[in-house]
Structures are given as C-alpha cells and as structure tokens.
Amino acid sequence: MPEAPVLQTIDLCKSFGMVKAADAINVAIRPGELVGIVGANGSGKTTFLNIITGYLKPDRGRVLLLGEDRTGLPPRVITKLGISRSFQIPQLYTNLSVLESLLLSVAAEAGRGTGFWQPLHRRHWIDQGLETLDRFGLKPYADRAVSELPEGGRKLLDIALSFALRPKLLLMDEPTSGVSIEDKFQVMDILMKVVEETRLTTIFVEHDMDVVQRYGRRVLAFNDGKVIADGTPGAVLADPEVRKAVLGRA
Amino acid sequence: METRRLPVEALVGAALLVAVPFVLPAWMKFIVTLALAKFMAVLAVALFLRANQVTFGHAMFYAVGAYAVGFGAKWFGLRDVALLLPLGALFGAAVAALVGLVMARYREVFFAMLNLAFSMMLYGALLKLYWVTGGTDGLSAGVPTFLGYAPPREYLRDFLYYTSLGVAGLVIYAVYRFLASPLGYYLKAMGENEIRIEYSGESVRHVMYVTYVLSGALAGLGGVLAGFTVGHIVPEYSFWIQSGDFVFVALLGGYGSVVGPLMGSIAFEFIRTYASKYFPNEWQMTLGIIMLAIILFRPGGLWTIYEGLAARFGRREVERA
Amino acid sequence: MRLLTTILMDGTVFAAVLFLISVGLTLVFGVLRILNVSHGGLYAFGAYLATFLAVRFLEIGGNPYLTYPILLAGALIVGVVAGPLIERAFVRRVYGRAEAIQLLLTFSVFLILDDLMKLIWGTKPMFVSEPYTLLGEFSLAGIPYSWYQVVLIAVSILFGGALVWAVRGTRFGKIIVSVINDREISQAIGINVSRIYTVAFTLGALCAALGGALVAPTIAVVPGFAVDATVLAFAVIAIGGMGSLEGAALGALIVGLLRALAVHLLPEADLVIIYLAMILVLVVRPQGLFGQVVLRRI
Structure with missing residues (x-):
C-alpha cells in the first residue's frame, strides 16, 4: 500500500x-x-x-x-x-537584509511570526538562517540588502525563503x-x-x-x-x- | 537597526532632556513637555509609515486620550496622572481595536482616507454633542496629582515634565522592542511585499491589526499627557490638521528610527511657537513647503541628516585614532 | 410629501456639485494611480477666484448676466494654470515612488493651497449672490426653489455626458482608456504617456475648479471648506469604484441624497451617515460598486 x-x-x-x-x-x-x-x-x-x-x-x-x-x-x-512555493518573479522584502528576510521565514516556521516582544535576532534562529543561506550559496550576502542581490541570487533567496518554512511539498x-x-x-x-x-x-x-x-x-x-x-x-x-x-x- | 550603536549619543540626549527644567525658562519647559506628549502620537503614525501606510486620522486616538482626562475630571473627579495614563492608553487601544477591525483590511489611499473619515466623525461628534463634550468650549483637565500626591503649584510643570519624560522613555523602549520583534519586521516587510508574507503562513491583516491597536494606545498616552499639560481639551484634538501635523513630524524627524520622531517633535513645537508669532497665516504653507522639500530631497528626514553627520564625524574620529 | 420633495431636490443639487468634483478626482486616480489630496484645494481655489472675479466685475459696473461666463472663466483659469503647474512641478517627481510618498506630496500641495487662498483673499467670507438670484425662483410642492439649482444639475449632467462621450467616443478618450488599462503597453505602442498625465491632471483640476465656481454663488466662500471637499469626493469615488466615471455619478447621487436625508432628518449626523455608507460599501465590496478587482501577477 x-x-x-x-x-x-x-x-x-x-x-x-x-x-x-x-x-x-x-x-x-x-x-x-x-x-x-x-x-x-x-x-x-x-x-x-x-x-x-x-x-x-x-x-x-x-x-x-x-x-x-x-x-x-x-x-x-x-x-x-x-505547502510552500517560490515565484517566477521573486517575491522578496527588498527593504530588509538577506538574513532578516530569512529570519522571518524561520520565525514563521517556529510558529513565532506574530511575537511582538522577543527579538527576531535570536542566536539559534540566526544559526538556522545562516545554515539555510549556506545551502543556497547565499551566506556571503547575509548582511547585504536584498535590493543589492544579483538576479540569480534573488531567485535563490526567493526559494530559500520558501525552503526555510520546512515544507512537505516545495x-x-x-x-x-x-x-x-x-x-x-x-x-x-x-x-x-x-x-x-x-x-x-x-x-x-x-x-x-x-x-x-x-x-x-x-x-x-x-x-x-x-x-x-x-x-x-x-x-x-x-x-x-x-x-x-x-x-x-x- | 539604528539603535544598536549610539549609547554615547543616547546618554547625552537623555541627560539634556533630564536637565531641561533646570536650564530652560518655564514656557520652554511647557513646549518640550507638549512635544514629548505629541511624540507618542507621532510614533504611532511613524509605525505605519514604516509599512508605507499613511494615516490622516490618528488624531482621533490622541483625542480619545485627552478626552479621557476631560471626562475623568468632569464625571468622576479623576485627576491622578498615574491612573489616567493607563486609562487613556486603554481607551485608545480599545477604540483602535474596534476601528481596527475595519482598518486592518485596507491599505494605502483607503487606509489614509478611512482613518481621516473616522477621525472626522469623532471630531463632528465632539463638536455637535456639546451637552456631553462641551462642544467648542471643550473640557477642562483636573489639576493633576501624582499617585495621590498633589505637588505645590510652582513644581507642577516639573512633575508633568518628568512624568512625560519617563513615559517617553518607556514608550521608546517598548516600541524599540516591538520593531525588533518578528512582527515589527513583518510590519516593515509588508510595505514591500504582502504576498510573500501570506505565503510564509503569516497574516498581513494580523500585523496591521496589532500595530493599529498599539498605535491607538500610544496616541492615547500622548493625548492624556497633552490634556494635562495644556489643561484644556477641545475637539481640535481630533481635527485633520492635528493628524496632518503628526504625519508631518514623522516625516520631518524620519520614521526609520524611534528617536527621529522625538527629534522631530521637539523641533516642530519650537518652530510652531515662533512661526505662529511671526507669520500666523502662512503656517500651513510653511509646513507644506518643508514637507515637499523633505519628500523631494531628504526622504529620511532629520534623522538621516543626523546620521550623515554622525557618520562623517565618526569617520574622522577613526582616522584620528 | 413636501419633505420628500425637498430631500430629493436638495440631494440632487448636492449630488450635481459632488459629481463635478469627484469625476475629476476619479479621472486623475484612474490615469495617474495617485489620489490627489489637493483636489479639494483646487475646488476651493475655483470658488475663490470665480467669486473674486465676479465681485470685481460687478463693482466696476459690469452687466450681472455676464457673471456666468466670468464664473466659468475663473474655473478655467484655475484648471489650466494650477493643473499643469502642480503636475509638472511636483506630482511628476514622485511617479513610481511609494504610494505613501505620493499621498504626502499631494497633501503638502493641499496645505500650501489652503494658506495661499488665505494670503490672497484673507479670511473674511466672500459672497456673490447675483448669479443665484438673477434667475429667480419657482415653486415645487409649495416650496420655492432657485432656477440656479436647476442650472447646476443641468450643467453637471451635460458635463458628465460630454465626459463620457469624450472618453468613449473620441480618439483622445481611447488613448486615455488605454493608459488607464495598461501604462506599459500604451507606452510601447507610442502613446506619449507623460503628456496624457499632464492633460488628465489638468482636466481633473478643471473639474474641481468648475465645481467650486458653480457652487460659489450659493454659499459664503470661507477658508476651510477644502478638506471636506476632498473627503466627500473620496467617499464618492470609493463608493462608486476608484477610476470609474459611472461610479462617480452613482456615488455622487448616493452621497448627495444621503446627505440631504441626514440634513433634514438627523442634522447632527450628516457627515457620519456618508462615512458610514462609504465604510459599508467598502466592507461589502472593497473595489466599489463599479470597480474591478485586479490580481497582482505572481
């Protein structure tokens, strides 16, 4: 079966x-x-x-x-x-940094996306975020503004944001x-x-x-x-x- | 985030503010107190500007806070600042929680104009229900007590000033925490891309709603302090011109930071005091021209001018070292 | 019965003026995708200039019947001078920037216009009632009405008809519609989009000023009525659907009648009722009665 x-x-x-x-x-x-x-x-x-x-x-x-x-x-x-998805036209937070964007996905995955008192920058979330960025070859860009990424990097980040949600289907x-x-x-x-x-x-x-x-x-x-x-x-x-x-x- | 560095500047700024009653004449003390009160409403407006949303109606929550002081004195004989501050914040938040049910669905022009519509409804009600609100005559605030203590008259201004300063400090801390939290970042992110937020499993409407309630509480706090400081509460607290001033100051100070609106508020109250003395009829025009100049040439407001200077100054120090 | 007639008549007159203002606002929004907060300022400017010119004209002994073209000339001057000036000097610089910034820019212009009027004409009320009284009155269900009110309604209908014809029936109108539907494609097929923006903004300003000039003889022109015009016109086009001409007409009728209803039955709540209607429409149908939902392509 x-x-x-x-x-x-x-x-x-x-x-x-x-x-x-x-x-x-x-x-x-x-x-x-x-x-x-x-x-x-x-x-x-x-x-x-x-x-x-x-x-x-x-x-x-x-x-x-x-x-x-x-x-x-x-x-x-x-x-x-x-079920998470990425987009043909990357859907990014162009006013945040690469790591900040990814941390938002990590926070959402942890079920803490709506927290409004504890900081977004938590040690284990940052580690988790950097690890994901590393998988996608984006770690060197972690502290750069999303708006500075080249097109290939934008596509990869778009997918990384979806991947960080730990979906069952991507x-x-x-x-x-x-x-x-x-x-x-x-x-x-x-x-x-x-x-x-x-x-x-x-x-x-x-x-x-x-x-x-x-x-x-x-x-x-x-x-x-x-x-x-x-x-x-x-x-x-x-x-x-x-x-x-x-x-x-x- | 901007506030991670700057302990030195922050300390200098705080020290200056603490010293105000000792160095400035009484009328200036009054201006700075009022600026601190309005700062909280400005901060409420600035939160939404971070998300690229304009509100032309946040004076309504400022008015709710102020009228809490007025009705408190009129109906219940309440005049304790320590009691009315949380009450005003609570009323502001409660009204925002109600209005926010509608507002959280809307963005951009709809958000701006619906806020305006709601605030003008409140303004109309305050004006027309004169048997309750006193109409254009307004209401009087009680002579404030502080946790039951009634300070001697000559120290009243100082008490109000330090209370405002203390509350402002707490507000800065709380808003700073809020902005550094996941929800605070979502607020900033939604100005750029709502679709990605929904596709992260989070609700943009929820982000808007929580921020709206918080903004109501902040503006309510400001209204309470302004009500006590001015001593007289009139429908103009809810008028669109007041809302417009808040937006103006947020833009002037720079809404990218928490401290920018504080600088903006203090600058604004001083400019206004002089302007209303020397050219009372061109006041709005002056605001309009300054606002145009900021939009076209300095979108970050005073704060970025300061940051630019600090960066240049800092670099020179590094070179010297 | 008398009350009903009064409400219908007052409501229609009010709707006629509102339509003139709102149709300009909706046109500008449709083409530029910018809500012009200074629209109410242009309306007030039209009222002020028209009144001023008419008063001066009568002072120098002009024929009262010629005040009608004078009023129109006042509106025309405001539209043709202020429209292109504001669009070219200010609005143009924020195309493509965040919507918040665009709103704040037109708000700044609004503040400047508001004080400019006070500087030029002072804060004392201004009147020119000749165009209103000249046409005389007629009686309906025993209540006297001015013929001028009928003229207002007629002008509004004619103007609306002309606008619909211009948009649907002429080459220029087709160009405008094409810009409304898709800026990029319009640009690609050789339409001078930048010029269309200026023309549309000028037309919008003209509508506002015309509304102001025509309403001026029926009221005392005083500072501060600009903001109400902006908010009411927004309510009208939000109800009707932003960018829709038919929507502006229907919205104006709804708001006008509601306002008249409230003024006569519940005067404390005249504005509240309009705002409630707007909120109700937006909650049930966020895109307005004639608006269309546009999904963002992802």
Missing part, C-alpha cells in the same frame, strides 16, 4: 474569459517525488500552482493535500499545512527564468542538491526543455491548461505532441 499522495488534484478547471487556463487536471504527486512541469508560455503552469496554493479559486474540481480536501483555502493556510515556479544561460545550470545544481539532501517532495515549473530533461525524474507536459503527457523525461520529451506544443516544432 503506497503512502497517500502529497498532492492530488481532481478534475481541476479554471477559465479566464474564453481562455481555459486549467482544463480537467488530474495529477497525483507521491512523497519524495521530483517532478518537472514543462509547457509553453500561457499553457497553464503558473495557474496550476496558483490554484494549488489558493491564490486562485478553481471553477471546478478539488485539491487534496496530504489526503485532505483543501480546495479554495487561502495561501496563508495552505502554507501552514506544509513548488518552484520557473526557478531559472531571468537567470543568464551560463548561470542556469549552476542555479539548478544548487537547488537539486538541496532537494536531494533533504528528500523534499518537489515540483518545479520550467519552460526550458534542457533543464527539465537534465533534472526531472518525472515530467508533466502542459498545453492549453491540459496535461498532455506524464512520464519519464525521456518518454515525455520524445513525444511529438509535446515537442510541438513546447517548442512549436516536432
């Missing part, structure tokens, strides 16, 4: 006017899986993450997290249940978008090392086929809000329908 899926969606549908951004999506993700989602711009990848995390409400269908129906709950509650939206081609694989190497070391169940969205091919264990291909293929990277990326949808050529 396998464990219950960390994430299961049943018949998820969402339209914006005439555009179907999610069209009957049925997906199950089991503990420990590393899943890449591939698809062209506008194929519904981000919408999928937005629905799962409660930023958008589905028109129809259900979202099951760790075996329970959590459809339509707000992002705050979903996050508390152990969703990464285009972790390498906006990162230069030379740095892309370096960023992905750092991320995959973290994921492997912590055996974290992870979904990452990516429009670059090379990245998906190299790092995915299982790949879902999206097109027009539908899952058009689900399998190993080799099988999915060889599928002519996928190649046509993602690359625009067979």
Whole structure:
C-alpha cells in the first residue's frame, strides 16, 4: 500500500474569459517525488500552482493535500499545512537584509511570526538562517540588502525563503527564468542538491526543455491548461505532441 | 537597526532632556513637555509609515486620550496622572481595536482616507454633542496629582515634565522592542511585499491589526499627557490638521528610527511657537513647503541628516585614532 | 410629501456639485494611480477666484448676466494654470515612488493651497449672490426653489455626458482608456504617456475648479471648506469604484441624497451617515460598486 499522495488534484478547471487556463487536471504527486512541469508560455503552469496554493479559486474540481480536501483555502493556510512555493518573479522584502528576510521565514516556521516582544535576532534562529543561506550559496550576502542581490541570487533567496518554512511539498515556479544561460545550470545544481539532501517532495515549473530533461525524474507536459503527457523525461520529451506544443516544432 | 550603536549619543540626549527644567525658562519647559506628549502620537503614525501606510486620522486616538482626562475630571473627579495614563492608553487601544477591525483590511489611499473619515466623525461628534463634550468650549483637565500626591503649584510643570519624560522613555523602549520583534519586521516587510508574507503562513491583516491597536494606545498616552499639560481639551484634538501635523513630524524627524520622531517633535513645537508669532497665516504653507522639500530631497528626514553627520564625524574620529 | 420633495431636490443639487468634483478626482486616480489630496484645494481655489472675479466685475459696473461666463472663466483659469503647474512641478517627481510618498506630496500641495487662498483673499467670507438670484425662483410642492439649482444639475449632467462621450467616443478618450488599462503597453505602442498625465491632471483640476465656481454663488466662500471637499469626493469615488466615471455619478447621487436625508432628518449626523455608507460599501465590496478587482501577477 503506497503512502497517500502529497498532492492530488481532481478534475481541476479554471477559465479566464474564453481562455481555459486549467482544463480537467488530474495529477497525483507521491512523497519524495521530483517532478518537472514543462509547457509553453500561457499553457497553464503558473495557474496550476496558483490554484494549488489558493491564490486562485478553481471553477471546478478539488485539491487534496496530504489526503485532505483543501480546495479554495487561502495561501496563508495552505502554507501552514506544509505547502510552500517560490515565484517566477521573486517575491522578496527588498527593504530588509538577506538574513532578516530569512529570519522571518524561520520565525514563521517556529510558529513565532506574530511575537511582538522577543527579538527576531535570536542566536539559534540566526544559526538556522545562516545554515539555510549556506545551502543556497547565499551566506556571503547575509548582511547585504536584498535590493543589492544579483538576479540569480534573488531567485535563490526567493526559494530559500520558501525552503526555510520546512515544507512537505516545495513548488518552484520557473526557478531559472531571468537567470543568464551560463548561470542556469549552476542555479539548478544548487537547488537539486538541496532537494536531494533533504528528500523534499518537489515540483518545479520550467519552460526550458534542457533543464527539465537534465533534472526531472518525472515530467508533466502542459498545453492549453491540459496535461498532455506524464512520464519519464525521456518518454515525455520524445513525444511529438509535446515537442510541438513546447517548442512549436516536432 | 539604528539603535544598536549610539549609547554615547543616547546618554547625552537623555541627560539634556533630564536637565531641561533646570536650564530652560518655564514656557520652554511647557513646549518640550507638549512635544514629548505629541511624540507618542507621532510614533504611532511613524509605525505605519514604516509599512508605507499613511494615516490622516490618528488624531482621533490622541483625542480619545485627552478626552479621557476631560471626562475623568468632569464625571468622576479623576485627576491622578498615574491612573489616567493607563486609562487613556486603554481607551485608545480599545477604540483602535474596534476601528481596527475595519482598518486592518485596507491599505494605502483607503487606509489614509478611512482613518481621516473616522477621525472626522469623532471630531463632528465632539463638536455637535456639546451637552456631553462641551462642544467648542471643550473640557477642562483636573489639576493633576501624582499617585495621590498633589505637588505645590510652582513644581507642577516639573512633575508633568518628568512624568512625560519617563513615559517617553518607556514608550521608546517598548516600541524599540516591538520593531525588533518578528512582527515589527513583518510590519516593515509588508510595505514591500504582502504576498510573500501570506505565503510564509503569516497574516498581513494580523500585523496591521496589532500595530493599529498599539498605535491607538500610544496616541492615547500622548493625548492624556497633552490634556494635562495644556489643561484644556477641545475637539481640535481630533481635527485633520492635528493628524496632518503628526504625519508631518514623522516625516520631518524620519520614521526609520524611534528617536527621529522625538527629534522631530521637539523641533516642530519650537518652530510652531515662533512661526505662529511671526507669520500666523502662512503656517500651513510653511509646513507644506518643508514637507515637499523633505519628500523631494531628504526622504529620511532629520534623522538621516543626523546620521550623515554622525557618520562623517565618526569617520574622522577613526582616522584620528 | 413636501419633505420628500425637498430631500430629493436638495440631494440632487448636492449630488450635481459632488459629481463635478469627484469625476475629476476619479479621472486623475484612474490615469495617474495617485489620489490627489489637493483636489479639494483646487475646488476651493475655483470658488475663490470665480467669486473674486465676479465681485470685481460687478463693482466696476459690469452687466450681472455676464457673471456666468466670468464664473466659468475663473474655473478655467484655475484648471489650466494650477493643473499643469502642480503636475509638472511636483506630482511628476514622485511617479513610481511609494504610494505613501505620493499621498504626502499631494497633501503638502493641499496645505500650501489652503494658506495661499488665505494670503490672497484673507479670511473674511466672500459672497456673490447675483448669479443665484438673477434667475429667480419657482415653486415645487409649495416650496420655492432657485432656477440656479436647476442650472447646476443641468450643467453637471451635460458635463458628465460630454465626459463620457469624450472618453468613449473620441480618439483622445481611447488613448486615455488605454493608459488607464495598461501604462506599459500604451507606452510601447507610442502613446506619449507623460503628456496624457499632464492633460488628465489638468482636466481633473478643471473639474474641481468648475465645481467650486458653480457652487460659489450659493454659499459664503470661507477658508476651510477644502478638506471636506476632498473627503466627500473620496467617499464618492470609493463608493462608486476608484477610476470609474459611472461610479462617480452613482456615488455622487448616493452621497448627495444621503446627505440631504441626514440634513433634514438627523442634522447632527450628516457627515457620519456618508462615512458610514462609504465604510459599508467598502466592507461589502472593497473595489466599489463599479470597480474591478485586479490580481497582482505572481
């Protein structure tokens, strides 16, 4: 008897006017899986993450997290249940330092985010924060302002903030978008090392086929809000329908 | 955080403030006492400015504190500062807890203007319910006692001054702790990115609400001290011009620090005293022009000017050493 | 019955003036995404200048019937001079900065305008009642009304109609709508967004000044009525939906009628009722009656 899926969606549908951004999506993700989602711009990848995390409400269908129906709950509650995500456009506190930002995630994870008397800078939180920064190669930037980070660092910090919440499922939206081609694989190497070391169940969205091919264990291909293929990277990326949808050529 | 260094400057500043009654004439003592009282309301406004939120209505909690003094004297014969201070803070917090249920949902222009609307409702009520509030005539504060002790008349101002100074010290400490706490950092962070906060499992609305209640208590404290210092409580305490002054002073002093608003308040009361003597009709215009200048050229206020000077001075000392 | 007629009439007149002011505020907000706190100041300025010009004109023996164009000229001068001046000299410098800063900037301008009026015209009330009395009265359900009030309503409707036509039916209007919907794309397709900002701000200032100039003959112009105008106009557009012309019209009608209702039935609570209505609308429908929810893209 396998464990219950960390994430299961049943018949998820969402339209914006005439555009179907999610069209009957049925997906199950089991503990420990590393899943890449591939698809062209506008194929519904981000919408999928937005629905799962409660930023958008589905028109129809259900979202099951760790075996329970959590459809339509707000992002705050979903996050508390152990589902955290990073963003295509990094969502950072640009008026704080890198360490301060991370400490806020550490405090939230400890259930002390609403404390208003004890300081944020506590020894064991700082240690914990620095350790996480180290994992993501950001320790040298700890005391720098977030606004001074280069784009690759911004992406990594965005993911580190989500990772520090110690989620049961981590969703990464285009972790390498906006990162230069030379740095892309370096960023992905750092991320995959973290994921492997912590055996974290992870979904990452990516429009670059090379990245998906190299790092995915299982790949879902999206097109027009539908899952058009689900399998190993080799099988999915060889599928002519996928190649046509993602690359625009067979 | 700014307050981690500066023990020397802080001590010098505190020593100067403690010395005020011995060196300054009585009318100046009055000005500094009033500045200390208003400082607490300014701090309340500054908290929200850190989160990029403007409030044009915090005079309402200042008025709540002041009217607590007025009604205390009128109805119950209360005039003890040690009793009315916590009462005023409590009323301020209670009203804020109620209004905050609505306000915590709103940001930016809505937050600014709804605060204005609420404060103007209070102003209207204070003005029109004259059989309760005394209308434009207002209410009188009792002659204050301190833990039951009634000081001789000539020392009354000194007692009020040191009380204000003590309360200001406590307030600075408390707000400093607040700002260094997780919630304090979330407050600053929400000005930049609310989505990330929600995606950390924390509630921006909760951050707003707690801050709002705290700000109500702070402004309430200020109102109590101002009520006793001036001795006379009128609806203007809740008027938009008073709220605007608080915002102005927070901007003048710099809302990035706890001490900035204190410097701003003291500077402001002195400027105002002279300005109302020499050009009473251009007062608001002067404020407007200064505010424009700060926004366009010095967004950090007086505090950053001081920091800039301190940095330059400090560097010279290092070079000398 | 008499009370009802009075309330309806007073409410509509009040709504007409409120609409003129609010439509300017909502236009500026729609295009610039800045709430112009100094809007009430421009309204008061329009009232002051129009009254001043009309009074002077009558003093030198001018034909009272010509006070109408004089009032309009006063509004026009304020709009065309103060609008571009404030936008170019001040507001322009804070585009793209934090919303708090933008609010504080227009608040500073408001403070300056407030004192400027006192400096120029002093603190004594100013009157020009000729335009009001000249048109005479008529009786409705036994209560006398001034024809001037009818003119106010007519001007407001005409002006609103013209504005809707200008926005929906002309090339210029389409450009404005495109800027409201998406600044970046508008810029990319070659629209001079910076000029549109100036034009929109000037139009907004003109609306405010026009409201002031037209209301001036019905009141005593005194310092301090600017802030009420800003707050009321904000209430109107918050109820109607920020940036929506139809919203401004409906909001003005709601606020105007509520105000008249309160003035006649519960005069202590005239402002309270308006603010309560605004809060109620915002709690139930935060984007206002005609507003749209915009989700931030993440």
